[in-house]
Amino acid sequence: MRNNKPVILRGCAVCVAAILGTVTAFILYSGIEALTQSSRLALFGSVWSPASGKFGILAMIQASILLALSALTLGWVLSLGLCCLMNGLAPKFIAKIIMLVINMMAAIPTVVYGFAAVFLLVPVIRDALGGTGFCWLTAGMLLALQGVPAMTIIMNGAMSQISRESKLTSQSLGFTNVQHLTHVVMPLSGKAMISAAIIGLGRAVGDALLPTMLAGNAIRFAHSPVDSMRTLTAHISLVLSSDIGGGEHLSLLLAGALLLTFCAIVSLAARHLIRGKNS
Amino acid sequence: MKKKFAALLFVFAFMASSVSADPLDAFKDLSGTLDIAGGTAHIPVMTAAAQDIMTFNPNIRITVAGGGSGVGVKQVGEGLAGIGNTGRPLKPSEIEQYGLKTFPFAIDGVALAVHPDNPVKALSTEQVRKIYSGEVTDWKDLGGNAGTINVYGREDGSGTRETFTDKLFGKGELSPSVNVVNSNGAMKTAIAQDKRAIGYVGIGHLDNTIAGVAVDGHVPSQENAASGEYPVVRNLYMNTKGEPTGLTAAFIDYIYSEPGAKIIEKSGYIPLKREK
Numbered sequence: 001m002r003n004n005k006p007v008i009l010r011g012c013a014v015c016v017a018a019i020l021g022t023v024t025a026f027i028l029y030s031g032i033e034a035l036t037q038s039s040r041l042a043l044f045g046s047v048w049s050p051a052s053g054k055f056g057i058l059a060m061i062q063a064s065i066l067l068a069l070s071a072l073t074l075g076w077v078l079s080l081g082l083c084c085l086m087n088g089l090a091p092k093f094i095a096k097i098i099m100l101v102i103n104m105m106a107a108i109p110t111v112v113y114g115f116a117a118v119f120l121l122v123p124v125i126r127d128a129l130g131g132t133g134f135c136w137l138t139a140g141m142l143l144a145l146q147g148v149p150a151m152t153i154i155m156n157g158a159m160s161q162i163s164r165e166s167k168l169t170s171q172s173l174g175f176t177n178v179q180h181l182t183h184v185v186m187p188l189s190g191k192a193m194i195s196a197a198i199i200g201l202g203r204a205v206g207d208a209l210l211p212t213m214l215a216g217n218a219i220r221f222a223h224s225p226v227d228s229m230r231t232l233t234a235h236i237s238l239v240l241s242s243d244i245g246g247g248e249h250l251s252l253l254l255a256g257a258l259l260l261t262f263c264a265i266v267s268l269a270a271r272h273l274i275r276g277k278n279s
Numbered sequence: 280m281k282k283k284f285a286a287l288l289f290v291f292a293f294m295a296s297s298v299s300a301d302p303l304d305a306f307k308d309l310s311g312t313l314d315i316a317g318g319t320a321h322i323p324v325m326t327a328a329a330q331d332i333m334t335f336n337p338n339i340r341i342t343v344a345g346g347g348s349g350v351g352v353k354q355v356g357e358g359l360a361g362i363g364n365t366g367r368p369l370k371p372s373e374i375e376q377y378g379l380k381t382f383p384f385a386i387d388g389v390a391l392a393v394h395p396d397n398p399v400k401a402l403s404t405e406q407v408r409k410i411y412s413g414e415v416t417d418w419k420d421l422g423g424n425a426g427t428i429n430v431y432g433r434e435d436g437s438g439t440r441e442t443f444t445d446k447l448f449g450k451g452e453l454s455p456s457v458n459v460v461n462s463n464g465a466m467k468t469a470i471a472q473d474k475r476a477i478g479y480v481g482i483g484h485l486d487n488t489i490a491g492v493a494v495d496g497h498v499p500s501q502e503n504a505a506s507g508e509y510p511v512v513r514n515l516y517m518n519t520k521g522e523p524t525g526l527t528a529a530f531i532d533y534i535y536s537e538p539g540a541k542i543i544e545k546s547g548y549i550p551l552k553r554e555k
Binding site for chain 1: 455456457468469472476
C-alpha cells in the first residue's frame, strides 16, 4: 500500500523538490560565480567603497549575525516565559488572554510592527540613549517581538500536551504546579524548544523589512546597541534596484548564497540535535 | 431589466466619452507591448502612466524596468526596449552609435533638508561635502546647536541619490556612517522626527514637516528649480531609437499631455513642455 501513492501526488512532490533544488543550486552557483569573478572586488573584505571598487560585505555579515542572535535570544526567552505562564504559573484566564494576544500578534503584518516602531520606539531610543534611534537595539527588539508568536505557539503546543498527559501522575506524586512545570514538562519539551529556536533564528536572519526600516543601514561594524547597522537582507533589498552587473550586484549574489547556506546549516544542525534527543 | 441595463450602459458610455476628449483616446485602437527600461527616478512616472493606459485598453501591455541610465541607453539602442530612460543628456557618441532621439520631460530637483527647529538653514557646497564625507560631525561647527549630526542618505540605485551625488556631493567617498532609508517618504519621516538630522529629498517632497536648506544661497523650491536658479537639478529623458511610432509615440505623447504632467508632479518632479 505504501508504494501505491497516486502518480499525480508523486509527480507534484518531484516537481516541488526539483524547483526548490534548482533555486538552491542557482543561488549557490551565482554566489560562487560572484566570488570567482571578483577576486579584486574584495567581496569578503571589510571595506565597502564603490568609488574605489571595494565591495566588502563583512560588516553586513557581522550585522546579520549580531542582530539575529540578539533578537533570537530575547524572543526565545520571552516565548519560554509566556509558555511557562500558560502552563502552570498563571491562572487559567490569564493563560487564555495570553494565547489570544499571541494569536492576534501572529496575524499582524510585519510592516505594521515596523511602522509603529518608527513613530513610537525610535524617538524613545533616540532621546534616551542618543544616536539616531535607527539602530541594532531598535531592530533587535522588534525582530524579537515579531518572532515571539511562532516560537510561543510551537513551544506551547508541546508543553501543554506533555502537561496534560503527566498532570495526574505529577499530582499523585505530590508535585506542585511549579514543580510539575520545572521538573516534568520543561525537561520533556526540549525538542520543541530547539525547534522553536531554529524557526526563530531562520526568521530573524531572513527578515528584510524590519532591519531595513529600523536598523539604520549604515555600512560599518556596529560596536554598541545604538549603532546603525546593515544586515545582508537589508542590503539585498536596498541595492536590488541598482544597475545589473558590477560589484554591487555581485555582492547581492554572494549575500544571498551566504544567507541560504547559513539557514541550511542551522536547519541541518537542528535536525541532528533533535534526532540525538530522540534516540 | 435588460433595457435598464442597456440604458445604464449607455449613460456610462456617454460619461466616459464626455470626460475624455481624453489623451487616452489615442490608445483606443492600439495593441501590443511596450518595454521601458533605464533610470530609476523615472519609474514612478512610467508605471503610473502605464497603469492608466493599460486600464483604458487591456490589449496593451507596458513593462517598466529600472537598471539605471546606462542600461536605458543600451537597451533602447539594441532594440530590447521601446523607450530607454536616462537621468542625463545623451552623449554624442550614443546618439551617433544608435541613432537615438531624446525627449526631456521633467526636472528632478533634490533639496537638502533638516528638522524645522534646526537653526541651520543654509550651507555651502563645501560644508555639505564635509558632512556627507564625515569630516564635520557636530552641528556647532556649522553654526547650529551643539550635537552630533545624524546624516541620512538614500540607497544605491536611487535616482534622488544620483542627483545628490552628481550635482552636489561630487566624486568623494561617502562616510560609512550615513544612515540609509529607501524612499522619499521614509526620509521625511526620519528628518521630521530627528532634530539633529540632515538628509535630502526630491524637491516636490518638501513640506512644512521638514525644512529645506539653501545651498550656496540658492533656496530649494519648485519655482527656483524650474527657473534654473536652484542648481541641484537634472532633466529626466525618454529616448527612442529613431523617430517613435505607434504605441511608443502615443506613450510619449501621453507623458507630455495634461494628465501626464499631473503624474509627473505627483511623482515629485516638474513637468517640461515638449521641445519643438
